[in-house]
Amino acid sequence: MSKILYVEDNLANRLLVKRVLEAAGHTVVEAVDGLQGIRVAQETLPDLILMDINIPGMDGYETTTKLKSLPGLKDIPIIALTARVMTGDREMALTAGCDGYIPKPIDVDLLPLQVAEFLGGKREEVSAAQERIFLRQYSQQLVERLEQKIAELTQANAELQRTDELKSRFISIAAHELRTPITVMKGYLTILLAPGSGFNLDDKMIEILRGMEKGIDRLHRIVDDMLDITKIEGGTLELHRVPLAIKDVINRAVQQQQPFALQRNQRLIAEDFSAYPPVLGDPERLVQVFCNLINNGIKYTPDGGTIRIYGRVIYTNGDLRITRPIASRGDMLEVIVEDTGIGIAPDDQERIFLRFYEVKDPSLHSTSQSRYLGGGIGLGLAIARGIMEAHGGWVWVESEGCDHKRCPGSKLHVIIPLATSVTR
Ligand code: ADP
Numbered sequence: 001m002s003k004i005l006y007v008e009d010n011l012a013n014r015l016l017v018k019r020v021l022e023a024a025g026h027t028v029v030e031a032v033d034g035l036q037g038i039r040v041a042q043e044t045l046p047d048l049i050l051m052d053i054n055i056p057g058m059d060g061y062e063t064t065t066k067l068k069s070l071p072g073l074k075d076i077p078i079i080a081l082t083a084r085v086m087t088g089d090r091e092m093a094l095t096a097g098c099d100g101y102i103p104k105p106i107d108v109d110l111l112p113l114q115v116a117e118f119l120g121g122k123r124e125e126v127s128a129a130q131e132r133i134f135l136r137q138y139s140q141q142l143v144e145r146l147e148q149k150i151a152e153l154t155q156a157n158a159e160l161q162r163t164d165e166l167k168s169r170f171i172s173i174a175a176h177e178l179r180t181p182i183t184v185m186k187g188y189l190t191i192l193l194a195p196g197s198g199f200n201l202d203d204k205m206i207e208i209l210r211g212m213e214k215g216i217d218r219l220h221r222i223v224d225d226m227l228d229i230t231k232i233e234g235g236t237l238e239l240h241r242v243p244l245a246i247k248d249v250i251n252r253a254v255q256q257q258q259p260f261a262l263q264r265n266q267r268l269i270a271e272d273f274s275a276y277p278p279v280l281g282d283p284e285r286l287v288q289v290f291c292n293l294i295n296n297g298i299k300y301t302p303d304g305g306t307i308r309i310y311g312r313v314i315y316t317n318g319d320l321r322i323t324r325p326i327a328s329r330g331d332m333l334e335v336i337v338e339d340t341g342i343g344i345a346p347d348d349q350e351r352i353f354l355r356f357y358e359v360k361d362p363s364l365h366s367t368s369q370s371r372y373l374g375g376g377i378g379l380g381l382a383i384a385r386g387i388m389e390a391h392g393g394w395v396w397v398e399s400e401g402c403d404h405k406r407c408p409g410s411k412l413h414v415i416i417p418l419a420t421s422v423t424r
Contacts, residue, residue, distance in 0.1 A: 004115065049076055091131075241281055263370045265304050314332045314415070392417050397410055
């Protein structure tokens with residue numbers, strides 16, 4: 001027989017109508033609100049839609065108007081069902097786009113017949129004069145609902161902002177509180193492990209203490225990241241910018257990351273950066289940015305892959321246009337950290353720069369700085385971007401997409417202002 005979509009939030013009504021119509025030989029698909037109704041209608045293309053008017057979210061009138069505007073759905077008859085028996089309800093339903101009206105409570109003996117009539121082509125109509133009156137009323141109702149929704153959204157937004165501030169405060173307090181005991185533990189371990197400390201430690205003891213030291217170093221890095229993100233968010237990140245050779249920055253970052261690349265049997269290759277003009281930057285912070293990017297390259301590239309670092313000067317007055325939101329003017333150096341790893345999906349390419357954002361399953365968290373796909377806490381790129389933005393530069397990603405088999409790779413672009421304008 002026919003396929004009927006019933007949009008109704010009340011379970012008892014849904015069960016009743018389903019039973020009655022199925023007994024009459026129809027198939028019934030259901031939706032509990034307007035948005036679901038629209039989706040189910042698009043997926044199932046029913047022969048007729050029974051629309052309860054009082055449903056949560058978008059009401060039945062609004063859902064009908066939307067359905068009637070969708071190509072492929074606009075010819076499906078929609079029959080309003082409502083318990084409201086105020087005068088004008090029928091006209092309002094027809095004005096909103098319904099093709100018929102069945103008052104509630106539903107008469108189970110009559111329903112199959114009523115449905116058959118509409119399936120057979122019956123359509124109710126409203127006079128042009130009445131339609132004008134109800135259209136005005138309907139548009140006024142819509143504006144009122146819109147106003148109410150905007151007020152609700154504004155309030156929800158303010159609450160979200162407050163929650164976000166509380167979370168930032170928590171991160172800041174937790175990081176500050178954790179720093180002292182970590183420093184104390186690290187200090188005692190350094191004393192214990194110092195050559196000639198006189199503690200007579202055997203090899204097993206030294207191995208255990210080295211394990212503890214590794215754990216504490218890891219904790220230290222996490223706490224430092226938490227403090228950095230707090231500073232970036234609060235706009236209190238201090239930079240000590242000096243003119244410097246980018247070669248030194250890249251060499252230091254490569255030296256620090258080389259052992260991790262070796263563990264993974266990867267090639268970490270940097271071009272010779274000696275010829276590039278000096279940049280204006282905080283050397284420690286720039287090393288931190290490149291360590292983060294190279295380390296990500298190592299983690300998200302399979303064993304045996306390659307991480308390559310190369311640069312180019314961007315002349316802002318020349319042919320190359322920077323389309324990124326960069327505060328400073330003048331010529332820039334662009335350094336690219338390219339890997340042969342899994343790549344990053346287009347939808348994630350901006351989101352990965354958000355705090356605590358991770359593309360993958362958090363169960364893959366790893367304390368290791370080299371394990372394949374072993375993610376950290378998701379702050380590295382947010383910090384890198386915060387640092388580069390504070391430099392008047394930027395960092396962004398270019399990648400064909402994410403594919404664990406094909407490994408299209410990623411290119412992380414870092415823009416750093418030059419110390420002085422250069423002539424070509
Ligand atoms: P994490 O501490 O998780 O590495 P990041 O902020 O450094 O946090 O990175 C955020 C996410 O971006 C990572 O979880 C990862 O999914 C993705 N990502 C970062 N760099 C790369 C890369 N070079 N290749 C593929 N994915 C990457």
